[in-house]
Amino acid sequence: MTVILGQTFTGISIGAVLLLIALGLSLTFGQMNVINMAHGEFIMAGAYTTYVLQKSITSAGLSLLVALPVAFLVAGALGALLEWLLIRRLYLRPLDTLLVTWGVSLMLQQLARDIFGAPNVQTRAPDLLTGNITLIGGDDPLTVANSRLFILGLAIAAVVALSLTLRLTPLGRRIRGVVQNRDLAEVSGISTERVDRTAFFIGSGLAGIAGVALTLVGPIGPTMGTNIIIDAFLVIVVGGIGQLKGTVIVAFVLGVLQSVLEYSTTVSVAKVLVLVGIVAFLQWRPQGLYTLRTRSLV
Amino acid sequence: MAAAAAALAAAVALSACGAKTDAGGSSDKAAKADTSGDTVKVGLLNSLSGTMAISEVTVRDSLKLAIDEINAKGGVLGKKIQPISEDGASDWPTFAEKASKLIREDRVVATFGCWTSASRKAVKPVFEKNKSLLFYPVQYEGLEESPYIFYTGATTNQQIVPGLDYLKSQGKKSIYLVGSDYVFPRTANKIIKAYAKANGMKVLGEDYAPLGSTEFSTIANKVKASKADAVFNTLNGDSNVAFFKEYKSAGLTAASMPVVSVSIAEEEVKSIGSQYLAGQLTAWNYYQTTAGAANAEFVKAYKAKYGQDKPTSDPMEAAYTSVYLWKAMVEKAKSFDPEKVKAASDGITFDAPEGKVTVDGASQHIYKTARIGKIGTDGLIEQVWDSGKAIKPDPYLKGYDWASGLS
Numbered sequence: 234m235t236v237i238l239g240q241t242f243t244g245i246s247i248g249a250v251l252l253l254i255a256l257g258l259s260l261t262f263g264q265m266n267v268i269n270m271a272h273g274e275f276i277m278a279g280a281y282t283t284y285v286l287q288k289s290i291t292s293a294g295l296s297l298l299v300a301l302p303v304a305f306l307v308a309g310a311l312g313a314l315l316e317w318l319l320i321r322r323l324y325l326r327p328l329d330t331l332l333v334t335w336g337v338s339l340m341l342q343q344l345a346r347d348i349f350g351a352p353n354v355q356t357r358a359p360d361l362l363t364g365n366i367t368l369i370g371g372d373d374p375l376t377v378a379n380s381r382l383f384i385l386g387l388a389i390a391a392v393v394a395l396s397l398t399l400r401l402t403p404l405g406r407r408i409r410g411v412v413q414n415r416d417l418a419e420v421s422g423i424s425t426e427r428v429d430r431t432a433f434f435i436g437s438g439l440a441g442i443a444g445v446a447l448t449l450v451g452p453i454g455p456t457m458g459t460n461i462i463i464d465a466f467l468v469i470v471v472g473g474i475g476q477l478k479g480t481v482i483v484a485f486v487l488g489v490l491q492s493v494l495e496y497s498t499t500v501s502v503a504k505v506l507v508l509v510g511i512v513a514f515l516q517w518r519p520q521g522l523y524t525l526r527t528r529s530l531v
Numbered sequence: 532m533a534a535a536a537a538a539l540a541a542a543v544a545l546s547a548c549g550a551k552t553d554a555g556g557s558s559d560k561a562a563k564a565d566t567s568g569d570t571v572k573v574g575l576l577n578s579l580s581g582t583m584a585i586s587e588v589t590v591r592d593s594l595k596l597a598i599d600e601i602n603a604k605g606g607v608l609g610k611k612i613q614p615i616s617e618d619g620a621s622d623w624p625t626f627a628e629k630a631s632k633l634i635r636e637d638r639v640v641a642t643f644g645c646w647t648s649a650s651r652k653a654v655k656p657v658f659e660k661n662k663s664l665l666f667y668p669v670q671y672e673g674l675e676e677s678p679y680i681f682y683t684g685a686t687t688n689q690q691i692v693p694g695l696d697y698l699k700s701q702g703k704k705s706i707y708l709v710g711s712d713y714v715f716p717r718t719a720n721k722i723i724k725a726y727a728k729a730n731g732m733k734v735l736g737e738d739y740a741p742l743g744s745t746e747f748s749t750i751a752n753k754v755k756a757s758k759a760d761a762v763f764n765t766l767n768g769d770s771n772v773a774f775f776k777e778y779k780s781a782g783l784t785a786a787s788m789p790v791v792s793v794s795i796a797e798e799e800v801k802s803i804g805s806q807y808l809a810g811q812l813t814a815w816n817y818y819q820t821t822a823g824a825a826n827a828e829f830v831k832a833y834k835a836k837y838g839q840d841k842p843t844s845d846p847m848e849a850a851y852t853s854v855y856l857w858k859a860m861v862e863k864a865k866s867f868d869p870e871k872v873k874a875a876s877d878g879i880t881f882d883a884p885e886g887k888v889t890v891d892g893a894s895q896h897i898y899k900t901a902r903i904g905k906i907g908t909d910g911l912i913e914q915v916w917d918s919g920k921a922i923k924p925d926p927y928l929k930g931y932d933w934a935s936g937l938s
Contacts, residue, residue, distance in 0.1 A: 236752075240749070247746065355804055357806070363776075363779055379780070381748070447745075450746070450773060451769070460743065491749075496749055499739065500740050501712070501741070
């Protein structure tokens, strides 16, 4: 029993990491049809920000707290810069954005290698986050890692903040308007250009937050983004493009599925089974779990 | 006329082929090492860029230290050694290409280097074809011998088997195997399973993560649920960081379930962080803390040359030793000729930092002392056990009945 509970929690924590990564991607993909391959490098930027901050702030706990907003700003600024320099010239050409952002991602990786060196680096986690909490005691105890709880909390906070922004703020209304019908929004007096840039800033900033979370799990290196970006794309495609609800549900379902299968088989077999499941699901529901009701004619 | 033209064309084509074969390898003249001048060239072949650079640059530095020391004392057979350093760039075809360049263009008398088994397998045919010598300084999975390679790192019976013997002596009856998904861990685990079967030890599980993988929460849960007495870790590189973070988060400690690692040395401990590793075990032949005057001198010289904060490690020590062993072989043979050097190799000894080592001419491996160490909070590794004497190398594990089915 505790094994099942333990694996479920592990799955939820893997899902939380996936969710943090997919959240920003879902926003930019959903709104602007931009396949942003450089999203993974924004995650890397957030992780390296944590690393740099830790060099000047000796308290690991404090530096982690400072890193969250700073990483959001750094990755967000990189995103806004990318949007301003390249992406806005490529609207309505999603395949071209794929190639261009892929090139940018390779350049950013090389830049990181030049600045921080080829070997991966580490950060120190605050003592509070290296331990674990025992939920069920006894012979067969169920423990959960504090760092995983922290990441889960971070993912929930990000979802809540994003969802409130989209629902309640004027910016959120404008974003939703642009997603539903770009042309109508434009003629209604909404500056879609500005909305796009802001949305891209927020989406990339969320990648920075994901980067901070990943420093608690593993090493920081130039290629860390590419390793996880594919999983994030799977989450948003299966969840339904641009659908927050779908992204959240699918991230957790895939996380739990992966961890439960991994427990009963091996890492590689679990990956294959999850991919087979996704292919089967997309045969049945090509549009993903949730679809957007749109007023567009096409 | 047409027939004549065809014959001519064929002749040209044939001679072109001939020229190509000549340049490509078998001609003895072109490949012959150049020993005419006051200096002799040796090749240093290491990854100075790419994913392996972190480890291999330290080996290159260590090789240079040995060469400098030998040159300061007059060189080898009255000739100074001139190192030619090439970058294998963590890319196996590049290794093969650079090996060929060192032998054929620089006409080196011997080459020192390589780290991964993949790079060694890539250059092996190049050295064999050109009849030139390679000195390979890293522990590996065994089951190999080449007439033109000297192996100065440990083979399995000098590292993995003693690691298992140590666990057995500590009363550990069950183990869990965790490794990266490629040739070294899979081969090593085959050997470990055969050992366990013969020694009444239970293998409770075996998990491989893709090389470079950083998601270890499920593997940590499986290890924990298995309640094994110990873990044998053949993970390579950065995966170790994620694995040990998750291990600690899962509440597992060196006291409750010790991990024996065979790929974590001082340099890696420094980058993973000793707070995650303190108390865990490693199996090697040398540590920076290994006692003895030869090691004190080596550590002092290395730090003086490269910086006080630089640790020394097992592969660095094996590389340093390999240069001195080559020197001793050349002096005994009174020649740089690879065949004469090989013939003179049996029984050559050197007072290495790890202790006295002896070359076994038959397998071209060396006798090495096995050492189990415990990682300290300061990032250094303290020896907790050693084999007492240097162990005879046995790359094919012929001396072990339980290993008879392995290949």
